[in-house]
Amino acid sequence: MSFAYNTKTEVCAIPTEDKHCKKALVAGMLAIAGSKSGDVVKFSTENIRVKDLLVGLVGDLYKAKVEVVASERMRATLFGIEISNSKEMLEDIGMDTIAVHFNYDILKRDCCKRAFIRGAFLGGGSVTDPTKSYHMEISTKHLTIRDEFLRLLMRFGIKAKNMERNGYHVFYIKGSEKIQDMLALIGANRTTLKFVEVKINNEVRNNVNRRQNCELANMDKTAAAASEHKKALDKINTTIGIDFLPPDLEPIAWTRLENMEATMSELGGMLDPPITKSAVSRKLKKIIEIAKTLEQNEDNREY
Numbered sequence: 001m002s003f004a005y006n007t008k009t010e011v012c013a014i015p016t017e018d019k020h021c022k023k024a025l026v027a028g029m030l031a032i033a034g035s036k037s038g039d040v041v042k043f044s045t046e047n048i049r050v051k052d053l054l055v056g057l058v059g060d061l062y063k064a065k066v067e068v069v070a071s072e073r074m075r076a077t078l079f080g081i082e083i084s085n086s087k088e089m090l091e092d093i094g095m096d097t098i099a100v101h102f103n104y105d106i107l108k109r110d111c112c113k114r115a116f117i118r119g120a121f122l123g124g125g126s127v128t129d130p131t132k133s134y135h136m137e138i139s140t141k142h143l144t145i146r147d148e149f150l151r152l153l154m155r156f157g158i159k160a161k162n163m164e165r166n167g168y169h170v171f172y173i174k175g176s177e178k179i180q181d182m183l184a185l186i187g188a189n190r191t192t193l194k195f196v197e198v199k200i201n202n203e204v205r206n207n208v209n210r211r212q213n214c215e216l217a218n219m220d221k222t223a224a225a226a227s228e229h230k231k232a233l234d235k236i237n238t239t240i241g242i243d244f245l246p247p248d249l250e251p252i253a254w255t256r257l258e259n260m261e262a263t264m265s266e267l268g269g270m271l272d273p274p275i276t277k278s279a280v281s282r283k284l285k286k287i288i289e290i291a292k293t294l295e296q297n298e299d300n301r302e303y
Contacts, residue, residue, distance in 0.1 A: 003129035005047055007183070007191045008122055012049035014187045016115060019061070024112035026057050027093040027103065028119020030083075032140045032149075036095050040084045043123070050122050051079040062089040100142040102152070113152060118186040120149065127179065127191075130198040136179045137172040139165070146171075156185055218263075226260045229284055232291035233257055239294045245287070252283045 001009075016022050029050075034043045045051050051068065058066055064086030071078050083089065090096040094103040107113050120138050128135040138160075140146070146162060146169045153160050153171070158181060160171040173179055176199045183192040233253055236242055242253050255270050256262075262270070264277040264284075275283075 003191075004126045007127055007188050008047050008125070009049045010188050010190055011118055011122060011186055012047075012053045014118070016057075018111070020106060020109065021112050021115040022057050022061055023092050023106045024115040025119040026054065026061065026089070027106060028116035028121075029054055029123040030093045030119075031095065031100055031102065031142070031145060032120040032138065033123030034093070034095065035141070036090075036100075039087070039090065040082055041086075041090070041093075041095060043081045043083070045079055045081075045123075046073075046076040047122075048077070048079065051081065053122070054081060058083055058086075058089065061092075062086045064089055094145075099144040101144055102148045107152075113155065114185060114187070117152065117156075121186050127183070130176070130179075130195050130202070134176045134179055135172065135174055136182055137170050139168040139170045141168055143169055156181075158182055158185065222261075222263055225264075225284075226256075228288060229256050230260060232288045235291040235294055236287070239298075245290070249283055249287055249290075252280060253287055256284065 016025055030041055030043060034041045036042075043054060045054075055066055055068060058064055065084045067082045067084075069080045069082075071080065087096070092103055092106055094101045102116075107116055120140075123138075124140050125138040126136070138149075140149075149171060150160060150162065158173070158178070160173050162169060162171050164170070173182055176195070180192055180195060180199075183195060233242065233256065236245065236253070242250060242257075245253055251271055252267065255267055259267060259270065264280045268275045268277055268280045
């Protein structure tokens with residue numbers, strides 16, 4: 001099962017005892033993901049736990065007729081739910097008029113607001129497996145509740161962005177910290193722990209990769225520098241000879257020739273007395289300059 005499916009399954013198992021929270025939960029599911037035709041509200045889901053939860057809540061709260069039709073898809077079963085003959089339910093979920101709106105009478109308590117957001121996720125939500133990317137979203141076809149839902153999330157410090165996609169209004173969250181906050185808000189505690197565990201593993205793996213890339217880059221840099229030093233020392237050796245270098249440069253010249261794979265710091269430690277990495281770099285730059293001068297003098301003589 002997908003990460004999103006498992007998350008919804010966990011959220012469905014959260015106990016909801018109070019009647020006002022149950023109403024808010026139903027309102028979140030249907031106001032976000034339900035559609036209305038006359039006095040019939042339609043809702044569909046591939047998660048059997050979401051189906052069972054909605055059917056059970058509607059049966060507990062309202063004198064409504066509920067029908068469920070299952071249809072097989074290539075990889076899953078789609079449960080289509082039709083709820084009819086429930087004027088009270090339509091009023092509670094804010095679907096009693098042409099446009100869908102929040103019924104704030106059932107969202108007065110913070111617990112009810114959380115239940116509504118939980119229902120919204122169960123109805124139209126999805127969260128990407130954190131091993132792949134950090135993305136969580138809730139989508140709805142109802143333009144009229146877009147701004148209302150954004151404001152509701154902001155009450156809990158969740159700042160979501162929104163976009164239009166294939167006729168849906170999509171509220172989305174990116175970034176691991178924000179998604180953790182949202183998962184905690186809807187009560188997906190096990191999923192939050194799993195999310196954090198995967199995030200830590202991702203960070204450790206990324207840090208290892210960065211270190212390896214840095215080490216490879218340093219090795220490439222060391223090899224390139226060594227090649228330049230070898231070229232300069234060969235030029236000096238075949239013209240004036242390394243023995244004729246200034247006394248402060250001759251020791252590092254011989255040390256470099258004998259240790260072409262060593263780093264600047266390692267070369268400095270091989271000298272007696274040892275010198276710093278920056279001092280080694282300065283001396284080798286002088287050697288390169290001497291080699292360039294010798295090469296230029298040869299070019300001038302040929303000319």
